[in-house]
Each structure stands twice: as C-alpha cells, then as structure tokens.
Amino acid sequence: MKKEKNYVIKNTIYCIKYIWKIDRKYILLMIVISILTSLFNIINLSILRYITETIAMQEMRYFLMIIGVMLLLSVVIAIINGSANYLYEPLLQNRIIEKIQGDIYAKAKTFNLEEYDNEEFYDLYYFVAENGKTGILNAITLTTGILTRAFLKSLNHWSISTK
Numbered sequence: 001m002k003k004e005k006n007y008v009i010k011n012t013i014y015c016i017k018y019i020w021k022i023d024r025k026y027i028l029l030m031i032v033i034s035i036l037t038s039l040f041n042i043i044n045l046s047i048l049r050y051i052t053e054t055i056a057m058q059e060m061r062y063f064l065m066i067i068g069v070m071l072l073l074s075v076v077i078a079i080i081n082g083s084a085n086y087l088y089e090p091l092l093q094n095r096i097i098e099k100i101q102g103d104i105y106a107k108a109k110t111f112n113l114e115e116y117d118n119e120e121f122y123d124l125y126y127f128v129a130e131n132g133k134t135g136i137l138n139a140i141t142l143t144t145g146i147l148t149r150a151f152l153k154s155l156n157h158w159s160i161s162t163k
Helices: 002-022 024-057 060-109 113-117 119-161
Strands: none
Touching: 002 024, 002 060, 002 119, 024 060, 024 119, 060 119, 113 119
16 A cells, blocks of 8 residues: 555656646646635635624624725636636646647657557557546646645644634
8 A cells, every 4th residue: 555655656746747847837827726716715705704793893884895805806816717727727738738749659659560569558558648648637736736725724724823
C-alpha cells in the first residue's frame, strides 16, 4: 500500500513538473480559480452572518452598506472567475494538450514499425495517446484543489484563533 502511495505521489509530481515546463500560467491560473471560488463561497456565507447580526441590531444603514459591498465583491469575483474558467483555461489547456500530443507522437516515431503489429504495444500506445492528456490535466486540477483547501483551512484556523 505504501509503495502505491509513493507511486501516485511521484506520478503527480511528474505531471506538475511536466505542465510547469509547458506553461506555468496554467498551474497558477488553476490555483487562482480555486482560491476565487473559495472566496466567493466565504463571502456568501459572510453575507448571511452580517444579515443576521444587523437584523438583530436593527441598524439598517450599516446593513445596506455591508450587503452592498459584499454583493459587489461577489459580482467582481464571479466575473473574474468566469473569465478565467471559460476564456483563459481552455486556451491554456489546448496549448498543453497540443504539446502532450506532440511529445507522444515524437516518442512514437522512435519505435520500429513492427512494434505496432504487437497488439499489447499498440493497445498501450493508443491508451496513452487518448488518455494521457486527461490524466495529466486531472492531476493538476486535483493538486491545486488540495493546495487551495489546505490554504483555506489554515486561513480558517487563523481567523478562529484571532477571535
């Protein structure tokens, strides 16, 4: 079991290094998207807290100001997050996929044509050609998600300890 964990960790690190060599912006963009999504959720939860506090204090002016600022922040974060998700991420993914496929086909050229008659070899080659890019991109998404959750947990722990 421990050997499998090491294997998974080594493969994930390899994927991160590979993508980092191709385009660093993709990894950074994925981290920013994860953080912005989390901030969006935190702001929405904070809105509920401020609503209940201001209703209890019956300070309508303060209530409207806080709600306005938080809604504005939510809209700005949603716009930035949407732009990153639907404009920049697909462009960077296409560049990465193109490079991955180029590397796979460059490696495929080094093999003797007789190897492709071997069913086991061809099945493995086809599997890598079809699924390699998806696996690498999923490893990056998973890793950035883990890093973001760790960041938010530490932020949450810090905010609780300062109260």
